[in-house]
Amino acid sequence: MKASRRLPASERRAQLIEVGRAAFARYGYEGTSMEKVADSARVSKPVIYEHFGGKEGLYAVIVDREMDYVVRRIVEAIATGTPRERVEQASLAFLTYVRDQPDGFAILSQDSPLTATRGRLSSLLNDLAERVGHVFAASFKDAGYDPRAAPIYAHALVGMVTFVGKWWTDVRKPSVEEVAKHIGALAWMGLRHLPKKPTLQSRPR
Amino acid sequence: MKASRRLPASERRAQLIEVGRAAFARYGYEGTSMEKVADSARVSKPVIYEHFGGKEGLYAVIVDREMDYVVRRIVEAIATGTPRERVEQASLAFLTYVRDQPDGFAILSQDSPLTATRGRLSSLLNDLAERVGHVFAASFKDAGYDPRAAPIYAHALVGMVTFVGKWWTDVRKPSVEEVAKHIGALAWMGLRHLPKKPTLQSRPR
DNA sequence: CCGGGTTCTTACCGTTGCGTAACTTACTTC
DNA sequence: GAAGTAAGTTACGCAACGGTAAGAACCCGG
Incomplete structure (x- = not known):
């Protein structure tokens, strides 16, 4: 084979990020081993x-990107429009x-051992949920x-979409638009008709 | 120290499961190393x-239990009552x-490398979602x-509860009853007011 | 063709972790 | 108390992995 030639630092760096991303995913x-x-x-x-100092360095760069x-994608999506x-x-x-x-989604939805050690909650998606929580x-x-219930709903929505996303990558059956319709409807209708003070209809036993 | 005495096989086995569960969690x-x-x-x-043949054997027993x-807990919960x-x-x-x-929840919500290799989707909670899907x-x-949309909603609900559960283990703030009220309301109201044919209100750009 | 910087490789070290072979210690039963 | 079985230990083989030291190959301006 002997395919790869020598590359300038920036290109090599970019290639390594790409390859590493696929491996981590x-x-x-x-x-994932550095050898691989x-x-x-x-x-x-x-x-x-x-280029990256170590395994953590490479991973950190990839996750950060x-x-x-x-x-950015989500912020753009919610920039305008009705609720x-x-x-x-x-x-x-x-x-x-x-x-x-x-690949990117796979990385984000993994429990990353890095953030798990320094932070409390492992998931990187938790950050996202927290941001949504503030909006809510x-x-x-x-x-x-x-407003104290806002984080509950925020995490519920993020978890909902994440889990469905994970499932979707496996079945790939209805188009994402189709899935988004249902998820959007469920979330919106749920929020729209929320009672001010939810109560449990605990059944008599 | 020299605390532990010799134990009969069944007790030792039970103890190892307990200890292993905590470690995997x-x-x-x-x-988790076998040494630890x-x-x-x-x-x-x-x-x-x-007792278990190997690491995978121990893990399999724990996950299975x-x-x-x-x-069983959930099946009991949904045995009777209104929807x-x-x-x-x-x-x-x-x-x-x-x-x-x-600990049990932590194990179940991890991506298990065992099912990941032989099965397609990693999460053990996927099985749960699939069962819910059939009910739906x-x-x-x-x-x-x-009915083709059922799996979407099933995964949405499981993902919702799972993610909120993960978050709750961290903050432990409102009681589970309180959280269940909100989650239940969100899920129920969402399902209740679902249109037969959901559509996207795609905004004009 | 030669010096200087950049890019990259070979070869290694130390550690960790799964798994096993050979042996020892304790308990029970006659 | 000897024989037999159940329970447990020490010590090791072996592979994989993260990380590094030392130097080779390449490229370019002079």
């Missing part, structure tokens, strides 16, 4: 260490991301709902 | 191999499980909704 953080990444890039290990990307449209567009944006960037808290206050 | 499958499990049980490695347990009560009770049952069995499909048909 497929095998997870622990399951190096081999996939047709390069020897020290090259990676030269991915978070930036997906957050309902925003919910729908956010779902659609996320599912479109899942479809177009399955404001809307809740305006609408006369208890 | 805390460090994940890959992050053995040390925690005040026993040497070959004892574990005698856990799935049995949680499924709404079932949704609420299912949420409450799951969140109660999250509260009372944080029947109800959908009766109510005049498209």
